[in-house]
Amino acid sequence: MKLCKVIGFATSSIKYEGLSPYKLLVLKTIDNNGLPSGDAFLAVDTLGAGFSDVVAVTTGVTATNAVNNKDLPVDAAVIAILDHVSINKKEIHTKNKEE
Amino acid sequence: MKLCKVIGFATSSIKYEGLSPYKLLVLKTIDNNGLPSGDAFLAVDTLGAGFSDVVAVTTGVTATNAVNNKDLPVDAAVIAILDHVSINKKEIHTKNKEE
Amino acid sequence: MKLCKVIGFATSSIKYEGLSPYKLLVLKTIDNNGLPSGDAFLAVDTLGAGFSDVVAVTTGVTATNAVNNKDLPVDAAVIAILDHVSINKKEIHTKNKEE
Amino acid sequence: MKLCKVIGFATSSIKYEGLSPYKLLVLKTIDNNGLPSGDAFLAVDTLGAGFSDVVAVTTGVTATNAVNNKDLPVDAAVIAILDHVSINKKEIHTKNKEE
Amino acid sequence: MKLCKVIGFATSSIKYEGLSPYKLLVLKTIDNNGLPSGDAFLAVDTLGAGFSDVVAVTTGVTATNAVNNKDLPVDAAVIAILDHVSINKKEIHTKNKEE
Numbered sequence: 008m009k010l011c012k013v014i015g016f017a018t019s020s021i022k023y024e025g026l027s028p029y030k031l032l033v034l035k036t037i038d039n040n041g042l043p044s045g046d047a048f049l050a051v052d053t054l055g056a057g058f059s060d061v062v063a064v065t066t067g068v069t070a071t072n073a074v075n076n077k078d079l080p081v082d083a084a085v086i087a088i089l090d091h092v093s094i095n096k097k098e099i100h101t102k103n104k105e106e
Numbered sequence: 107m108k109l110c111k112v113i114g115f116a117t118s119s120i121k122y123e124g125l126s127p128y129k130l131l132v133l134k135t136i137d138n139n140g141l142p143s144g145d146a147f148l149a150v151d152t153l154g155a156g157f158s159d160v161v162a163v164t165t166g167v168t169a170t171n172a173v174n175n176k177d178l179p180v181d182a183a184v185i186a187i188l189d190h191v192s193i194n195k196k197e198i199h200t201k202n203k204e205e
Numbered sequence: 206m207k208l209c210k211v212i213g214f215a216t217s218s219i220k221y222e223g224l225s226p227y228k229l230l231v232l233k234t235i236d237n238n239g240l241p242s243g244d245a246f247l248a249v250d251t252l253g254a255g256f257s258d259v260v261a262v263t264t265g266v267t268a269t270n271a272v273n274n275k276d277l278p279v280d281a282a283v284i285a286i287l288d289h290v291s292i293n294k295k296e297i298h299t300k301n302k303e304e
Numbered sequence: 305m306k307l308c309k310v311i312g313f314a315t316s317s318i319k320y321e322g323l324s325p326y327k328l329l330v331l332k333t334i335d336n337n338g339l340p341s342g343d344a345f346l347a348v349d350t351l352g353a354g355f356s357d358v359v360a361v362t363t364g365v366t367a368t369n370a371v372n373n374k375d376l377p378v379d380a381a382v383i384a385i386l387d388h389v390s391i392n393k394k395e396i397h398t399k400n401k402e403e
Numbered sequence: 404m405k406l407c408k409v410i411g412f413a414t415s416s417i418k419y420e421g422l423s424p425y426k427l428l429v430l431k432t433i434d435n436n437g438l439p440s441g442d443a444f445l446a447v448d449t450l451g452a453g454f455s456d457v458v459a460v461t462t463g464v465t466a467t468n469a470v471n472n473k474d475l476p477v478d479a480a481v482i483a484i485l486d487h488v489s490i491n492k493k494e495i496h497t498k499n500k501e502e
Contacts, residue, residue: 008346008379010314010330015193017109017162021153022186023172031162031186033109033193036343045343046135046144047193049107049162054318058195063316063328063346065377068167068365073320073377080164080172080185083107086377087319087328094312094330094344096355114292116208116261120252121285122271130261130285132208132292145234145243146292148206148261157294167266179263179271179284181206213490215406217459219450220483221469229459229483231406231490244432244441245490247404247459256492266464278461278469278482280404305445305479307413307429333442342442351417360415360427360445362476365464370419370476383476384418384427391411391429391443393454 008063008086009036012043013056025079032056032085034064041092041099050083061100063087107162107185108135111142112155124178131155131184133163140191140198149182160199162186206261206284207234210241211254223277230254230283232262239290239297248281259298261285305360305383306333309340310353322376329353329382331361338389338396347380358397360384404459404482405432408439409452421475428452428481430460437488437495446479457496459483 015033019026029051035043041061050064053074062085071077073084092100114132118125128150134142140160149163152173161184170176172183191199213231217224227249233241239259248262251272260283269275271282290298312330316323326348332340338358347361350371359382368374370381389397411429415422425447431439437457446460449470458481467473469480488496 017188017191019186019188065379067379069377069379072375078171080168082164082166082168087316089314089316092314116287116290118285118287177270179267181263181265181267215485215488217483217485276468278465280461280463280465362478364478366476366478369474384415386413386415389413
C-alpha cells in the first residue's frame with residue numbers, strides 16, 4: 008500500500024453513476040521525513056480521512072474491495088488512517104490527537 | 107485515480123472489435139499547477155470529456171467497470187470530469203462554466 | 206492504454222505452451238514528437254501490426270481480453286493500430302497509407 | 305516480486321475492518337548492494353518478518369492470495385523471508401542465523 | 404511483458420506454502436544494448452531459465468496463469484526464454500546455442 012498524505016480534494020458533477028457516495032481525496036506519497044512528494048493522485052475514502060492525515064492507500068482492483076463493490080471503477084482507496092509510522096526506529100509520523 | 111488533462115485524440119480503423127463505440131482520448135497527468143506533465147497515454151471515455159477538461163482516470167482492470175464490460179481490453183477510462191481540484195487549500199483547477 | 210511504436214520483434218522456442226499462435230512485438234512508448242522513448246517491452250498482437258506502426262497497448266490482466274483467453278499469461282497486447290494521434294491540436298502521427 | 309528490506313512499522317486505529325489481524329510493515333526495495341532505496345511503502349505480513357529482514361513482496365491483487373482472502377483490500381504482502389540473494393554470482397544478502 | 408535478463412537467484416526457508424516448487428530468479432530489464440538496467444526484482448520460473456538468459460516476464464495477476472494456479476501469490480513469472488530480439492532491425496540478443 009502507498010504511504011500517503013491527504014493534500015486536497017476534488018469535486019465532480021459529471022461522473023460514473025455509482026461514485027456519488029464517495030469523497031475524492033487528492034494525495035501524495037510521503038518521503039522519509041513524512042513530507043508529500045511526487046505526483047498527486049485521487050483516491051476514494053470511506054473512513055473519514057481529513058486534510059493532512061497520513062493514510063494507507065490500496066491501488067489497483069483491490070480498491071474495489073475497500074468499498075465492498077467489485078463493480079465500481081476505482082483504482083485507489085484509503086484503507087487505514089495511520090497513528091504512527093516509524094522508519095529505522097525513528098517516528099516519522101504521529102497522529103495529532105486533537106485532530 | 108490519475109488526475110489528468112485531456113490534451114488530444116486518437117483514431118484507428120484496425121482495432122479490437124468491441125472498441126468501436128469508444129472515443130480514444132490522449133491524456134497527461136497534471137502537476138501542482140494544473141499543467142500536463144510526463145508521458146501521454148490513452149483512455150476510453152463515456153462521459154463526453156472534451157479538449158482541456160481535467161478528469162479522473164481509473165487504470166488497470168477497473169477501467170472495464172467504467173464501460174460496464176469486463177471483457178473489453180481497456181486499461182484506462184475516464185470516470186469523472188472534475189469541477190474543482192484543490193491542493194493545500196489552493197484551487198488548482200476550476201471548470202470553465204461556458205465550456 | 207500506452208501510446209507505442211513497434212520497434213522490433215522477439216522469437217522464442219522455449220515458452221508457455223499457449224503462446225505459440227502469437228507474435229511477440231518489441232515496443233516503446235512515444236513522446237510528444239512521436240519518437241520512441243524509455244524502456245523497450247514486449248506485447249502480443251492479433252491485429253497484424255508491423256514495424257514502425259503506432260499502436261495502443263493495453264497492459265495488465267486486460268491483455269488477456271485482447272486475446273479472448275483469460276488463462277493466457279500475457280500482460281500487454283496491441284488493441285488498435287492508430288491512424289491519427291493529435292496532441293494540443295497538432296498531428297503527431299499520421300499512418301502512411303502505402304504501408 | 306519486489307526485493308525489499310523491512311525498514312519500519314505502521315499502526316492504525318481507524319482502518320478497514322478485516323485488516324485487524326495483520327501487521328503493517330514499512331519497506332523499501334533494495335539496490336545491487338542490498339541497501340534500501342526509493343520510496344517507502346506498506347505491506348501486510350503473515351510470515352513474521354522482522355526489522356531488517358530481506359523479503360519478497362507480491363504486489364497488486366495477488367497480495368490477496370498471500371492472506372488467502374480475495375476480498376481484503378491489500379495490494380502488497382510478504383510471501384517469503386529470504387535466506388540468500390545473489391546478483392552476478394556475488395551474494396548481496398545472507399540472513400543472519402542469530403536473528 | 405518485460406524484456407529481462409536473469410542475473411541471479413534467491414532462496415528462502417520461510418515462505419508462503421505453495422511456493423515450494425518454484426525457483427526464485429533475480430532479474431533486471433535490459434536496455435537497447437541488451438544490458439541489465441534499473442532495479443532487480445524476483446520472478447518464478449517453470450521453463451528452466453538459467454543465469455544470463457534473456458526472457459519475457461509477465462507481471463501482475465497474469466503471472467498466476469503462467470503457473471496454472473490462480474491462488475498463488477506471485478506477481479511475476481517467466482513465460483518465454485528468448486532466442487532472438489531485434490530493435491530497429493539490429494539484433495540485440497541471440498541465444499548462445501551451447502548454453
